[in-house]
Every structure is written in structure tokens, then in C-alpha cells.
Amino acid sequence: MNASCPPCHHLHPTGNRCGSPALRGEQFCFYHHPTRRPPVRTRLSNPPFYVPPIADPETLQIALSEILRRVADKTLDTRRARLLVTTLEMAKDNLPSYLNQSAPSPDLRP
Ligand SMILES: [Zn+2]
Structure with a gap:
């Protein structure tokens, strides 16, 4: 040089x-x-979609929110989103039954 x-x-x-x-x-x-x-953003430059282990309703909600966000910003196609939601429905059904039950309503009678 x-x-x-x-x-x-x-x-x-x-x-x-x-x-x-x-x-x-x-x-x-x-x-x-x-x-x-900067280089044009491509689908491959998106960060990987991390799905947390579905162990409780909160992680299920996080995964659903991520799917919604990615569909909205067009980084996830609807076919794949549908597959993920179906899988999450199966995961929800496999959660322990006590997590699927709603909390008892408080007794509001006087
Ligand atoms: Zn240089």
C-alpha cells in the first residue's frame, strides 16, 4: 500500500x-x-423465530404474540402461522389440567 x-x-x-x-x-x-x-433486508436476515418451551399460559401467550407480530410485519406467511397456532393449540391441551381451569370466581353475594 x-x-x-x-x-x-x-x-x-x-x-x-x-x-x-x-x-x-x-x-x-x-x-x-x-x-x-445498507443491504436490502431479506427474509433470511430476519432473526430466527424462537419458540419458548410451552410450560404455562404465559409462554403460550408469548409464542402467540410473536406469531401475530410476524404475520403483521409480513415476515411469517399465513400458512406457517396456521401450522404454528395449531401446534400451540395442541400444546395448550397438553398443559396440566390445573392450568387450563379458570380461577374460581369470587363469591360476590352479600
Ligand atoms: Zn474497509
């Missing part, structure tokens, strides 16, 4: 410099230049 082609100033998380030639008159290479547009 010579003075007419200085290296990119970007530091990788490891502390190493990028090493690519910087753009003419700039401090960064093409890839690390601040004006570079």
Missing part, C-alpha cells in the same frame, strides 16, 4: 484494520464508506 492509495480506516471488532484501499480522497473503502447503503 502506498501513499497514493491509503488503507481503509475501518476497524473490525477484532481490532484489525480493514486493509482494503480507501476510496480516492476518503478514509474508508467502498464497503465501509458511511454513504454506502
Whole structure:
């Protein structure tokens, strides 16, 4: 690397410099230049869908909320969402019976 082609100033998380030639008159290479547009978000760039172990109504609600959110932001297709909801219905039926019972209503009689 010579003075007419200085290296990119970007530091990788490891502390190493990028090493690519910087753009003419700039401090960064093409890839690390601040004006570079971020890559287009694709379906593969979505974070993985973590389904918690369904052990109680709260985790069931969390999983349902995540499915709803992903359908709403169009990162989960309805066919897959339907499959997940059906599976969660089975998980709900397998919860211990005492969790499926509603709490006794309080006696409001005077
Ligand atoms: Zn660079």
C-alpha cells in the first residue's frame, strides 16, 4: 500500500484494520464508506423465530404474540402461522389440567 492509495480506516471488532484501499480522497473503502447503503433486508436476515418451551399460559401467550407480530410485519406467511397456532393449540391441551381451569370466581353475594 502506498501513499497514493491509503488503507481503509475501518476497524473490525477484532481490532484489525480493514486493509482494503480507501476510496480516492476518503478514509474508508467502498464497503465501509458511511454513504454506502445498507443491504436490502431479506427474509433470511430476519432473526430466527424462537419458540419458548410451552410450560404455562404465559409462554403460550408469548409464542402467540410473536406469531401475530410476524404475520403483521409480513415476515411469517399465513400458512406457517396456521401450522404454528395449531401446534400451540395442541400444546395448550397438553398443559396440566390445573392450568387450563379458570380461577374460581369470587363469591360476590352479600
Ligand atoms: Zn474497509
